[in-house]
Amino acid sequence: MNRLVKCGLALAVLVAPVMAHADDQDVMNYRKNVMKTMGEQNALLQMVVAGKVPADQFVSHVKALHLAATQAKKAFEPKVAGDGATGSAKPEVWTAWADFSKRLDDQVAKLATLEKAAVDGGMAKAGPMVATSLDCRGCHENYRVPKK
Amino acid sequence: MNRLVKCGLALAVLVAPVMAHADDQDVMNYRKNVMKTMGEQNALLQMVVAGKVPADQFVSHVKALHLAATQAKKAFEPKVAGDGATGSAKPEVWTAWADFSKRLDDQVAKLATLEKAAVDGGMAKAGPMVATSLDCRGCHENYRVPKK
Numbered sequence: 001m002n003r004l005v006k007c008g009l010a011l012a013v014l015v016a017p018v019m020a021h022a023d024d025q026d027v028m029n030y031r032k033n034v035m036k037t038m039g040e041q042n043a044l045l046q047m048v049v050a051g052k053v054p055a056d057q058f059v060s061h062v063k064a065l066h067l068a069a070t071q072a073k074k075a076f077e078p079k080v081a082g083d084g085a086t087g088s089a090k091p092e093v094w095t096a097w098a099d100f101s102k103r104l105d106d107q108v109a110k111l112a113t114l115e116k117a118a119v120d121g122g123m124a125k126a127g128p129m130v131a132t133s134l135d136c137r138g139c140h141e142n143y144r145v146p147k148k
Numbered sequence: 149m150n151r152l153v154k155c156g157l158a159l160a161v162l163v164a165p166v167m168a169h170a171d172d173q174d175v176m177n178y179r180k181n182v183m184k185t186m187g188e189q190n191a192l193l194q195m196v197v198a199g200k201v202p203a204d205q206f207v208s209h210v211k212a213l214h215l216a217a218t219q220a221k222k223a224f225e226p227k228v229a230g231d232g233a234t235g236s237a238k239p240e241v242w243t244a245w246a247d248f249s250k251r252l253d254d255q256v257a258k259l260a261t262l263e264k265a266a267v268d269g270g271m272a273k274a275g276p277m278v279a280t281s282l283d284c285r286g287c288h289e290n291y292r293v294p295k296k
């Protein structure tokens with residue numbers, strides 16, 4: 001039933017002008033889910049690199065992380081500062097957009113490079129690059145409301 | 149510092165035989181993160197299809213969901229039933245592996261089809277296919293310990 005509703009909404013959206021109005025809660029939910037995906041795929045990648053689980057999904061995790069990072073920049077474009085509950089984005093995300101967006105661009109670029117190395121040479125080639133391909137802390141220190 | 153440790157572990161793993169020993173907690177953490185990724189990317193996809201956020205990441209979400217689904221089958225191969233806390237997999241995952249694994253295979257196949265349609269024709273083509281491309285409930289009803 002839920003899916004029929006969603007299917008109906010999907011059809012409705014297709015015929016309506018594609019200028020969707022995203023309210024603040026949607027904006028925060030959207031970017032929270034993107035960030036969570038990054039966190040989980042990073043955790044999975046680290047488990048593989050640490051030898052805690054077999055390495056056959058190494059390339060898949062790098063690809064998923066790269067995809068999530070590309071979703072991230074778009075997710076932060078709407079200027080909606082976090083409310084501290086659903087959203088944790090400081091206003092500095094937008095007042096210092098040049099710096100924030102550059103950090104995201106750099107993150108995406110590093111993951112693109114990592115993905116290429118992973119596809120070319122698997123964990124043997126890309127494993128040693130993982131540590132320097134990720135800088136979650138660089139953004140979070142400056143742009144995320146600290147968790148209590 | 150954490151990353152240097154991880155980097156060191158990564159190097160150590162590369163020279164060690166690649167038969168990583170995964171303990172039960174690792175197995176459960178691993179598959180939990182894969183499932184969470186699926187849940188989040190599905191939520192994001194539904195938000196796009198419902199018109200709550202702009203559609204420019206539609207293809208990206210389909211791709212990420214497809215990737216996570218391919219990670220899922222491997223994640224459930226180690227026979228570790230959930231402990232109810234960290235892990236929610238019922239023993240039936242493995243006692244009924246033929247059915248469980250077929251459901252996952254079908255899910256991956258549907259997402260592969262959805263991704264192809266999304267890449268070819270964007271949301272116009274693939275949007276109407278989303279509702280019938282996902283059957284989270286089919287597995288969860290039978291194979292996941294109910295959430296309290």
